[in-house]
Amino acid sequence: MVHRLTWFEPQRGDDQLREFFITALMDMGASLILQDKDGTYVCITSLPSRWRLTPGVVPSDEAIFGEEVGQKLAELKSGLVNAGDRAELEIEGGEDTFYEFRCRMVEMADHDLHMITVVIDRTEDRRRERLLRALLREVSHRSKNLLAIIQSIASQTARYSGTLDMFLGKFRGRLHALSQSQDLITDSSWRGAYFRDLLKQQVDRYVQENADLVQVSGEDVLLTPNASLHIGLALHELVVNAVSHGDFLQRRLPIEVSCRKLDTPDGPVVEMLWTEPYTARATEDTKAARFGSTVLERVVPSSVNGEAKHSLENGQVRYQLRFPLEIFD
Incomplete structure (x- = not known):
């Protein structure tokens, strides 16, 4: 039998069809109500559990x-x-639940007008919408922070670059380091990045064939997104300086990098220490080139509310950075 857009076998019993439709409506989280033109209830199916039919009371x-x-x-x-008229209404059902009522006037086979009301549980839809809005706000907030960091890097790089080529070289490298750290943060669902992953990114990029000459010890601390971006930037500066101005590759002497969590009266802190062998006979120009990094000495420490010590003495380059450890919920 075919009626409009519905097909079913006439030999199937009404009970079987009724069970099918009611089960399907329950799976969809929907309820159907049929009223005649006078508003008298004719049929109700799969009413949401928060609303009940009271025995002996006319619906x-x-x-x-x-x-x-x-x-x-x-x-x-x-x-x-009139037939075809329709309207919708959303109701907050309490306890953070939402229901949508879709009402429509239809003409039945006997030409009588009836009101069909579909009640749909929209609770999960609203929760997903709120979550999406919260995520969009978070993305917007983090994007603004990232743009502020890029602006700061561009400004500092321009201030200490003598030529356009020098600026472009330094800025591109720093921007790439920032993007690599951001990839780690994104992969972790915005929780942050681990220290060793940040170091490995820079080692793989600049000294991949001599990765054994960068030795890491201590704890693999999970850093917040903000700390991850700036620590990744500091490691980029240190590795580039070592490759550009150092001689650890020629001398085959390892760079030692450590990361530790320390308890202090003011709370836990992270201490990163970079120790690089360095020839004491280096020219003053080379030393100035190495230690002209505002990123290491100012930008990174201030961005993580920490303090840094950068020195060249006793045949070593030492960079020590301490900053508060933010605790994850």
Whole structure:
């Protein structure tokens, strides 16, 4: 038998079809209500559990849904007169639940007008929408922070670059280091990045064939997103300086990098220490080139609320950075 857009076998019993439709509606989180043109209830299927039919009480919008919702539905339905008229209403059901009421006037096979109301549970949809809005706000906030960091890097790089080529070389390297750290943060669902992963990124980029000459010890601390971006930037500066101005590769002497968590009266802190062998006979120009890094001495420490010591003595380059450890919830 075919009726409009519905097909079913006539030999199937009404009970079987009724069970099928009710089960399907329950799986969809939907309920159907049929009323005649006078508003008398004809049929109700799979009513949401928060609303009940009271035994012995004639079903009505107010009796089922309460006075407040019943009045809203009555006002909504009063504007539906002709076949095809429709209207929608969203109701907050309490306890962070939401339901959508879709009302429509239809003409049945006997030409009588009836009101069909579909009640759909929209709770999960609203929760997903709130989560999406929160995520978009977070992305916007982090994007602004990232743009501020890029602006700061560009400004500092320009200030201490003698030529355009020098600026472009330094800025591109720093921007790439920032993007690598951001990839780690994104992969961790914005929790942050581990110290050793940040170091490995820079070692793989600049001294991949001599990775054994960069030795790491201590704890593999999980850093917050902000700390990850700036520590990644500091490690980039240290590795580039070592390759550009150092001689550890020629002398085959390892660079030692450590990361530790320390307890202090003011709370836990992270201490990063970079120790690099360095020829004491280096020219003053080379020393000046190495230690002209505002990123290491100012930008990174101030961005993580820490302090840094950068020195060249006793045949070693030492960079020590201490900053508060932010605790993850």
